[in-house]
Amino acid sequence: MPANNGYKVIGTRPIRHDGVDKVTGRAIYGADTQLAGLLYGQVLRSPHAHARIKSIDTSKAAALPGVKAVLTGTDLPDAGDQMVDLGEGPARLKYLRDNVLATDKALYSGHPVAAVAATSVHIAEEALDLIEVEYEELEAVLDVREAMQEGAPQLHDDMTTQEFGEDTGRKSNLATHFEHRLGDADKAFAEADVVVEREFQTATVHQGYIEPHNATASWNADGQLTVWTSTQGSFTARAQVGAVLDMPISRIKVVPQEIGGGFGGKIPVYLEPVAALLSKASGQPVKMIMTRPAVFESTGPTPGSYVKIKMGADKSGKIVAADAYIAFESGAYPGGLVGAAAMCVFSCYDIPDGRIDCYDVVVNKPRSFAYRAPGSTQVAFATEHVVDLLAAELGMEPLEIRLKNTATTGTRRIDGVVYPKMGCKEVLEAIRDSEHYQSPAPAGPNGGRGISVGYWFNVGLKSSCTASVNADGTVSLVEGSTDIGGTRTSVAMQFAETLGLRAEDVKPQVADTDSIGHTDVTGGSRVTYATGWAAYKAALDVRDQLCERAAQLWEVEVSQVEFDDGVFRSGDNELTFKGLAGRLEETGGPVIGRATVDPDSGVGGSFAANIADVEVDPETGKVDVLRFTVIQDAGRAIHPAYVEGQMQGGSVQGIGWALNEEYFYSGDGHLDNSSFLDYRIPTSLDLPMIETIIVEVPNPGHPYGVRGVGEANIAPPPAAIAAAIEDAVGVRPRELPMKPDRIVAALQAHEERAAQATGG
Amino acid sequence: MPVAWIPSLMQKLTAGQQQVEVEGATVREVVAALDARYPGFKERVLDGDRIKTEIAVAVDGEVVAAGLRAKVGPESEVHFLPAISGGAS
Numbered sequence: 001m002p003a004n005n006g007y008k009v010i011g012t013r014p015i016r017h018d019g020v021d022k023v024t025g026r027a028i029y030g031a032d033t034q035l036a037g038l039l040y041g042q043v044l045r046s047p048h049a050h051a052r053i054k055s056i057d058t059s060k061a062a063a064l065p066g067v068k069a070v071l072t073g074t075d076l077p078d079a080g081d082q083m084v085d086l087g088e089g090p091a092r093l094k095y096l097r098d099n100v101l102a103t104d105k106a107l108y109s110g111h112p113v114a115a116v117a118a119t120s121v122h123i124a125e126e127a128l129d130l131i132e133v134e135y136e137e138l139e140a141v142l143d144v145r146e147a148m149q150e151g152a153p154q155l156h157d158d159m160t161t162q163e164f165g166e167d168t169g170r171k172s173n174l175a176t177h178f179e180h181r182l183g184d185a186d187k188a189f190a191e192a193d194v195v196v197e198r199e200f201q202t203a204t205v206h207q208g209y210i211e212p213h214n215a216t217a218s219w220n221a222d223g224q225l226t227v228w229t230s231t232q233g234s235f236t237a238r239a240q241v242g243a244v245l246d247m248p249i250s251r252i253k254v255v256p257q258e259i260g261g262g263f264g265g266k267i268p269v270y271l272e273p274v275a276a277l278l279s280k281a282s283g284q285p286v287k288m289i290m291t292r293p294a295v296f297e298s299t300g301p302t303p304g305s306y307v308k309i310k311m312g313a314d315k316s317g318k319i320v321a322a323d324a325y326i327a328f329e330s331g332a333y334p335g336g337l338v339g340a341a342a343m344c345v346f347s348c349y350d351i352p353d354g355r356i357d358c359y360d361v362v363v364n365k366p367r368s369f370a371y372r373a374p375g376s377t378q379v380a381f382a383t384e385h386v387v388d389l390l391a392a393e394l395g396m397e398p399l400e401i402r403l404k405n406t407a408t409t410g411t412r413r414i415d416g417v418v419y420p421k422m423g424c425k426e427v428l429e430a431i432r433d434s435e436h437y438q439s440p441a442p443a444g445p446n447g448g449r450g451i452s453v454g455y456w457f458n459v460g461l462k463s464s465c466t467a468s469v470n471a472d473g474t475v476s477l478v479e480g481s482t483d484i485g486g487t488r489t490s491v492a493m494q495f496a497e498t499l500g501l502r503a504e505d506v507k508p509q510v511a512d513t514d515s516i517g518h519t520d521v522t523g524g525s526r527v528t529y530a531t532g533w534a535a536y537k538a539a540l541d542v543r544d545q546l547c548e549r550a551a552q553l554w555e556v557e558v559s560q561v562e563f564d565d566g567v568f569r570s571g572d573n574e575l576t577f578k579g580l581a582g583r584l585e586e587t588g589g590p591v592i593g594r595a596t597v598d599p600d601s602g603v604g605g606s607f608a609a610n611i612a613d614v615e616v617d618p619e620t621g622k623v624d625v626l627r628f629t630v631i632q633d634a635g636r637a638i639h640p641a642y643v644e645g646q647m648q649g650g651s652v653q654g655i656g657w658a659l660n661e662e663y664f665y666s667g668d669g670h671l672d673n674s675s676f677l678d679y680r681i682p683t684s685l686d687l688p689m690i691e692t693i694i695v696e697v698p699n700p701g702h703p704y705g706v707r708g709v710g711e712a713n714i715a716p717p718p719a720a721i722a723a724a725i726e727d728a729v730g731v732r733p734r735e736l737p738m739k740p741d742r743i744v745a746a747l748q749a750h751e752e753r754a755a756q757a758t759g760g
Numbered sequence: 761m762p763v764a765w766i767p768s769l770m771q772k773l774t775a776g777q778q779q780v781e782v783e784g785a786t787v788r789e790v791v792a793a794l795d796a797r798y799p800g801f802k803e804r805v806l807d808g809d810r811i812k813t814e815i816a817v818a819v820d821g822e823v824v825a826a827g828l829r830a831k832v833g834p835e836s837e838v839h840f841l842p843a844i845s846g847g848a849s
Binding site for chain 2: 083090162163164165166176177178179180181336337339340342343355358415416417418419420598600601602603
């Protein structure tokens with residue numbers, strides 16, 4: 001357990017402020033939204049993976065009693081095709097709009113093509129059956145390498161490949177190509193003593209949040225729109241709704257409801273603009289909730305990938321060169337995740353020469369989106385395998401080669417970035433020093449152990465907080481970050497620490513877009529870091545104002561007032577925070593602290609590592625995880641239980657990537673496993689308790705040393721489990737998921753090779 | 761003097777130079793200096809008076825929100841990187 005380092009609140013484990021509401025069912029989620037006159041919306045989705053929409057006839061649906069409004073893509077305002085700034089990155093408006101409701105083409109099975117609002121869900125569903133859509137079916141392409149081939153079915157007639165600010169003019173599904181180069185990789189490979197190259201594939205995987213997407217919209221007669229939704233960012237939701245509906249953000253209020261998981265998938269809007277237009281058309285509020293199949297078929301999973309890694313080392317085990325080819329399926333529209341993969345692919349190692357070649361490719365799948373350290377898990381699976389092969393060639397232990405080549409302060413990544421103070425080495429040393437690593441590996445012929453390490457760079461972005469001092473000495477803290485992982489409390493704790501209060505004395509709440517300053521998404525592991533920083537600054541603002549009030553009371557200069565550990569002092573005068581809060585009426589009235597942050601620098605990245613013990617059944621190919629440890633650098637763990645929760649959650653999701661999870665498409669591009677029955681995520685019955693080791697290498701760029709911990713933990717599990725499988729049975733699949741039939745096939749191929757080698 | 765790192769896909773503009781020392785106290789001045797030495801550089805990275813949406817600029821390892829106005833120190837490194845878009849993080 002981390003030491004408290006002199007802090008009184010930071011590093012403790014208070015009960016979360018929203019805990020009682022959550023466990024008693026009183027917390028209000030999107031589906032709980034109720035308004036007078038509420039209608040229910042449903043979406044008609046394309047059954048085809050690739051088709052031209054020739055016509056849509058909604059007349060029969062509109063005539064059904066109880067139906068109040070029907071929409072198609074042509075009802076969305078046409079604001080032209082332009083890049084729109086959503087505050088956290090640009091988006092091409094046509095793509096944003098067409099993903100909400102298709103106009104000319106359906107680009108994936110499940111692509112929305114029409115929507116209905118009716119007085120009941122059942123009438124709305126019945127109305128969908130009455131909408132007649134004439135499609136011209138087109139050949140679909142679902143695999144990244146096939147989509148890159150000359151002559152592959154082209155998703156977008158006007159798409160040409162962009163190469164770092166230059167339009168190549170080449171029509172293709174290849175939306176973007178870029179590369180990074182450091183030093184002279186060819187020369188370094190030529191001089192290396194050992195060179196290993198392998199190819200890898202990873203499946204399309206969904207975030208698997210329990211709460212489906214939902215939105216309720218009320219379009220007032222005065223043109224004001226209110227949207228209640230489950231979102232990772234109320235302000236980015238507002239920006240996207242404004243862009244799609246071509247309306248100013250001042251006319252839109254987004255009220256974030258409690259959120260039942262997001263992991264990156266609840267940053268884009270899907271239902272919100274549709275519910276808004278249905279409300280406008282019907283004159284009544286409209287609620288929409290996705291079905292589980294719709295969530296799988298139509299929202300943004302992580303990209304499937306093809307990755308080729310080549311690495312070279314000298315005889316001492318020093319990695320001297322690295323080369324990555326990374327091609328990501330962005331889904332129906334171009335994405336930006338392969339850029340993140342490039343930042344992570346060799347991020348754990350100090351490598352002097354290398355290159356990274358990246359391709360963002362559209363395929364007939366839903367538009368991929370962020371999923372917890374987006375892009376990092378795909379490339380960690382590949383790189384960690386090759387590092388293990390180098391170690392084997394050189395007769396080194398896997399941990400030994402990692403420690404010898406660990407990235408550290410001053411390491412220049414191949415994309416050029418130089419690391420500030422970072423904790424990769426400390427995380428690897430924590431593997432070495434752990435009881436798990438030092439204990440015997442699983443006994444028996446089919447047991448094995450593997451290790452791996454991964455990285456996520458984290459982001460800063462904008463956050464706002466306001467703090468109202470109450471007369472009883474408590475503080476109402478308002479923030480704009482939707483709370484997914486206990487961040488109300490981790491933010492409130494930083495506020496409390498700064499003012500010498502108890503965490504319980506701070507009452508945090510998440511506000512709507514009209515009630516707090518701009519705050520970017522809950523994503524990028526940024527909330528405890530950036531919103532926590534805003535809370536720290538708001539606390540300093542409160543402190544300074546209260547020093548002025550104390551000076552008034554004691555009739556001294558403000559410079560004569562000191563504040564320490566929750567107590568204001570000047571000479572013999574002394575007042576606690578609570579005591580002074582009770583005397584605001586006589587010194588000028590209420591005190592409100594406020595702060596915004598937009599940190600350009602100081603965002604500390606985080607490394608995570610795993611030790612995985614597995615047992616493989618060679619008959620069935622089933623892999624059982626016997627023991628699993630996650631180690632992660634938290635910088636400073638504000639609330640260790642929530643840090644551990646993030647580490648455990650990311651690990652479980654990573655194990656899902658490793659062993660079970662994939663989008664399984666039929667040949668014609670229809671998703672065949674769009675339910676949790678068939679899309680198998682790990683449950684508590686599948687896994688042991690995930691053990692956690694928090695490493696603290698404080699981030700010098702944050703007042704309390706925070707590094708975001710929400711994401712890096714999903715990167716290493718597939719590689720660690722792959723290594724453990726190899727240790728157990730001698731085969732190591734290079735395609736995710738490592739499901740039973742792949743294990744059995746690999747074992748059979750292994751046996752056949754062995755038999756041929758012995759002439760059997 | 762600040763050092764600008766030229767992306768490999770733009771190095772045909774710089775005759776293969778990966779790192780270039782340039783005068784400049786802001787990203788705007790660095791881009792102007794690069795364009796003066798390597799004509800076409802500005803057109804490649806700017807859209808009007810803004811950095812192209814698909815490109816991010818990092819000063820000393822941190823992507824800068826201030827864009828062209830971002831300060832550049834005498835020992836700074838300036839990198840031109842692909843933007844991570846779509847709320848990727």
